[in-house]
Amino acid sequence: MKRVVIVGVGFAGLRAARTLANKGFDVLLLDRNNYHLFQPLLYQVATAELEQESIVYPIREIIRRWRGVHFRLAEVWGIDLERHQVLTANGVIAYDYLILATGSVTNFFGMDTMKRYGYDLKYLNDAVVLRNQILSSFEYAAQKPNASERLALLTFVVVGGGPTGVEFTGALAELVHHVLSKDYPELQVKDIRIILIEAGDSLLSNFPKKLQDYALFKLHRMGIEVRLKTAVSGAESHQVLLKDGTSIPSRTLFWAAGVRASSLADALPVMKVRGGRIIVKQDLTIEGYPNVFVIGDMAYLEQDRQPLPMIAPVAMQQGEYAGRAILQGERGRPIGPFYYRDRGSMATIGRGAAVAHTMGFSFSGFSAWVIWLALHLFFLIGFRNRIVVLLNWGYEYFLLKRQIRIITQEKKEIKR
Template identity: 45%
Template sequence: MQNETVAKKPHVVIVGAGFGGIRTARALAKNDVKITLIDKYNYHLFQPLLYQVATAGLSVDDIAYPVRAIFRDQKNVDFRLAEVSNVDFETKVVTMNTGQISYDYLVVAAGGMTNYFGMASMEKNGFGMKTLDESVEIRNHVLRMFELAAHERDADKRRALLTFVIVGGGPTGVESAGALSELIYHVMVKEYHNMNFKEVRIMLVEASDKLLATMPEELRDITVETLIRKHVEVRMCVQVTEYDGQRMSLKGGEVIPTYTVIWAAGVKANNLIDTLDVEQASMRRAVVNEYLQLPTRPEVFIIGDAAHCMQGERPLPMVAPVAMQQADATAKNIRNIIRGKELKKFVYKEMGNMATIGRNAAVVHMGKFKTHGFFAWAIWSFVHILRLIDFRNRAVVFVKWMWDYLVYERVVRIITRQ
């Protein structure tokens, strides 16, 4: 009898355990519905801090948390470790690499992936930073470059080993450049006694004429000045055309010898969206209506980086606050459909922008409020710690940040893979 009752509950299938998927599941978990959450990883990842894993500031388990642990007290939430390959909207069936599952309501929160804009050589030889594995790979590589450079006698090759290029002037690029600088000039400089750190070169390359384009001009200028003080060479209005793993070519003919190019210049919707029979817009995102539904499929919601949602003249940005607000709105509208109530249109409430450039250095813009320096860094730190999914993660990250702040140390400098 109990199984029959459970079977009659509306079945909500959520694809993706990122900010949008986890938030939707949490918002619906206390309702009389059955929830299946599907992801190819068994953890929720706090992507905004991936760059700190890449620069030896945090460990992988500091910014990731098991999905099953999040929902251990919600008996109506089931997790499937699987990768979705297709959705049949007619039969309401999701196909995974481990089987199929039917749904009454579907929430696609598949997130985004690195967009190389068709540059095959960069995709092959550069480093993306959208997954834990990619961040660990960057960390291992950077540490290995110093080990190789420490005993390299050829001056040209040594300088190439010590040249680190970050492509993309958004928050990820700026934060990565600042963190890499602090790793090198606060930590590594104390341990490589025979190395000439004047040979180290950190470059931040941006194709447009602005870093942090959504920030006010005053804060953009402060960002550039701060990076320069941190020994970062800022190159704007510069386009990368090719990278073969040892030489990066720029539009205009300049060639920069380097073994390290980190690509932070673009994001697009997950490849899953390409397999669905949906209209797509910029960055391959699925076009949704004002309720975040597919226009012809009211039982299907698409949120977060996978959704092309217009507000005003521009689509909403591919950032965590958008996904989280869309998750709340989607959960409410699923409840409204089940209860026969009117749906509510989604309206995004702007949360502002912020980016850290390193120790005591950040920029924050919220409405008319804008600030920089230590106060902005404190705000950035507080917000990011608060958004971590679990108390343990918050406590560990706070302690590591304080340790780094007090003693200029990065504790996660282990090369784990050769």
Template identity: 50%
Template sequence: MIAGGGFGGLWAARTLANQPVDVILVDRNNYHTFLPLLYQVAAAELEPEDIAYPIRSILRKFPNVRFVLADIKRIDLGKRVLYSSDYAITYDYLILATGSTTQFFGIPGAAEYSFQLKTLEQGIALRNHILRCFEYASRKIDDAKRQQLLTFTIVGGGPTGVEFAGALAELIHGPLKKDYPSIDFDYVKVVVIEAANSVLITFPKTLRDYALDRLYRMKVNVMLETLVEKVMPQTVHLKDKNILPTETVIWTAGICADPITEGWGFSTARGGLLMVLPTLEIEGHEEIYVVGDLSSIEDTRRQLPMTAPAAVQQGIHAANNILNKLTGRPQSPFIYKDKGAMVTIGRNTAVAQIGKRSFTGFFAWILWLIVQLINLIGFRNRLMVLINWSIDYLLFERAIRLILPLRKQPQPPRNQT
């Protein structure tokens, strides 16, 4: 049984494919989302279906792997049964790969009034909201209200925050500036709030400084060493008692384990991560393996990055350890192979750390494009992403500026007067 169709779960299923085992992959969605490009959906650069691929299409060539659409509710550890609202599945071995969710660090109002970037629905909702803000700002309203509508605040200067800030700045000062000639774009502000003394704090200083300089050049206001105290429907309250009027708060400051595992009785680390042995098993429940954002490996000096490459490697390793156990071979401890990190900041601009070598500018940007296209699943998705990127690059145009209806999609309340 594999719970979760993200990077860890999907690559575990692929590893177990065509082996003498029966595999069931369970997920609440019937598609896999390529999360590294989700921010481009919110920035009107890509369609949602460009970064999603049907799980059944991925698995249909593997006769021993089947998919079940279900929302996992609980697990009976003694009977080894996984329950959804209307489904129960018995397992011999279980790989938990349910991923992560947004961490708000107990900041009042952050969960209620902030936009997140963890699901396709959230990406579409944020795109809708940004475009609506410009529609409302184009009406005859007072200057204070217009400034509030056109201030976009991103909490968190990590990779997602930096990438979205760059993409949003290009959207605003490119297509939207042509769409709304009645708006004075001096009112428009993109603000990044970061608690540390730099953006991309896990990168080398030269790359951090380069990224910060590029954001400033793109008219992004970066507020370093700044803490958020409270988020309200139309304001952000900072620790220094300043109040930032804004209709839009995008929270990218942290992630934590999917709360689905709360109450299951497992040992947890910071952020609700499940403590696992070096083999990725849970101590006392050696039939359960935990991979991806949900796992915290014991006896390591640092927590593994919550990234797609780490999840993929863990998914493959857990699957291989299960096969080793079934054939009587010894299991091996998981060793993360750091292949580097890349962040794009905008047109022709990116930073990349590969081994001990650092790259910036156009070359890093090309590397980033190639890596994303290679890792996307499906020929159609790669083709459509390449076409949309080419249109954006050559014509300075983003055709996906659509406000689409979303059913049952909560959005932060705002005064639409």
């Protein structure tokens, strides 16, 4: 029985495993977490709308009915491509086929101060830490007599006008206006500032102009200051530094302006592009290693002369492809090159407001928002999770309430 080792149980790894389940393979999933994380809703955990448990699902529960699929909690340190071995903290694991799918991490582009003082949103813990930071800022602001310190605590700077920055900013504005403004009668709403900074000249750069304008209009209406063509140069504990030499007093900086391949890619002696992504062939394998697939955010592949984006739909399609490629390869019926079918993209801005772009059509407003909700509920794993998420969304939509606004003990660890 051939052994397939899959490193990383995100969208890509999970699809690959599902494709290979019940097919006579010995499939071993490795991940340093025991759950699959639904990353697209992380920002809702960070803005006190969802509990962290509702957007994850235990891997062992998912694979219970997948014959031949096993899981091991493991931190993978490296790969010995010549000997076909995965190196983990608890020893070496041999493979016949390897699928690497450890995704991406935040790219601070070498700005150490940003890494030190900024917050990012890649892992479950990040979301809880950011939520704690936002809520703690309000609690401390309610206590501080010093006006400038209070203003810094109540100024939230978001860097990056892509979907993550836009979705987070909108959700934060609603948290502030629907909930926190009532929670803190001792604070004045006019003192609370949310600033969205984007280096380029538009938000949501991959969307049609019409939708970009809609997003900008909506964010403005929600009281968010959007600063386009503005670049950030660094951070200190109490302010954000801009390239033009000015600064914004702020205690909370959320960095959503870039991702790069996860550090496992750095450990591999193979061809990479900027951002550490591994160059793969049309069949998603690495040059010279036909039994090693790299899929999802880690993989760099061009299609129609454009690099494929680092998004969930690409990861899922590549996962399925890698599984099928191994399956059909073993049956002596190799399949054609990978081709990404773009079904469109969407982003939500707030309650009843989203943008969607699919098959040449652009939607915005309530209809796009309903589609967004439905799709996210559909892709979320677990019936219980769907009910809990729907319940929270109902509370938000009908009652303007967010009840997960608790400050737990997770704090940002300053990594040097």
